[in-house]
Each structure stands twice: as structure tokens, then as C-alpha cells.
Amino acid sequence: MTDGVPATESPALLGIAAWSGTGKTTLLEQLLPALRQRGLRVAVIKHAHHDFDVDQPGKDSHRLRQAGASPMLVASRARIAMMLETPDREEADLAQLIEMVRPQAPDLILVEGFKAWPLPKLELYRSELGQPARAAVDPWVRAVACKGDWQPPAGVECLNLDDLDALIDWVAAWPARWPSEREVLAETSDRT
Secondary structure, eight states: OOSOOOOSSOOEEEEEEOOTTSOHHHHHHHHHHHHHHTTOOEEEEEOOSSOOOSSOTTSHHHHHHHTTOSSEEEEOSSOEEEEOOOTTOSSOOHHHHHHHHGGGOOSEEEEESOTTSSOOEEEEEOGGGOOOOGGGTOTTEEEEEESTTOOOOTTOEEEETTOHHHHHHHHHHHHHHHHHHHHHHHHHHHHO
8 A cells, every 4th residue: 555545636436344244335326327317427446355367368368468578458449448466565556456457537536445545435335234434543534324322423425325315315415525625635745
């Protein structure tokens, strides 16, 4: 992990943080079409805690990557995929990933995972999972979407996890809030 994400001239960034099993992917599947309908271009950067491969053994791109191409970029009319081997890194570098997405000019980049990064976050919290809420220890949590009467710390907004329309409204408004959040992020980066 580097010191932090780029704070200047960055598209709006919002982390989606939660314990496994809370429903991050399900929520993102619901948010993305609704945000697109509101005219927002939204990119997602997702952290995986395990090895994964988007390439298939035997295909030319896989064979070339195995032969040492790094990165290996495959393009067609319908999509582009880039495979980049990173065996010498302990963790993906979020700042570099943001830079890779930036040329696509998204209005908002939702970041799923990367919990430890200094990045404004929406936390999804389900008390029934028996895990503590991150909002109590993570000063970057700006809102908590939860069920029931759980109360987040002072200064952290509380949203109803079952009110999809309210969640869509909150996330859709994030790009307008980003300039002030970016200033906080830049100030924090300057102090480190």
C-alpha cells in the first residue's frame, strides 16, 4: 500500500466497506443501473483476497502472458482486458488502479474492499454477522447503511440498508460532495 489515493484532480471516489457476507456486491448490482439512469458514469475497482484469472489456459493471450508478456492486453470490438502480473507486490496499489481507470472519465469510482486505505467510505453493517462496525475505528467512514436502531458515531450519517432509493440518492449525490472530501483527503496526505 502506498501513502494514499491521489487527492488532486481525481474523479469522485467512494469506498464501499463491509464484512464478507454483508451484501456489498448485491448492493452494487442494484446501485449501478440506477446511477447510470441518473446519467452518472460509474467505475468500480474491486479488491480480491485470492488469486484470480480472467484468462483461459490454451488461449493465445494466456499463452503469451505465460511466456512473459506483462501487461498482456486483449481487445475486441466489445471489450478490452488487461492482465498484469504483480507477483512482487503484497497488495494491489489503489492509487495506481485509480490512474488506470481515470482515462475512462468516470463521474464516480466506487471502491469495494481496500478497507485500510484513507478513502471516504459508505459502510454496510449487519449486526447479525457478529462483527464490529468499522465506523467506530475508521475515521474515513462517512455513512453507515444498517438495519434496526444501531447508532453510528457522531458525525457519521445513518442510512437504512433496506431503503434502496435513499441509498441511491446518497451515492448519486456523492460526486457533488467530492470537492470538499478531496480537500480533506489532500490535507491528510500533506500531513503524512
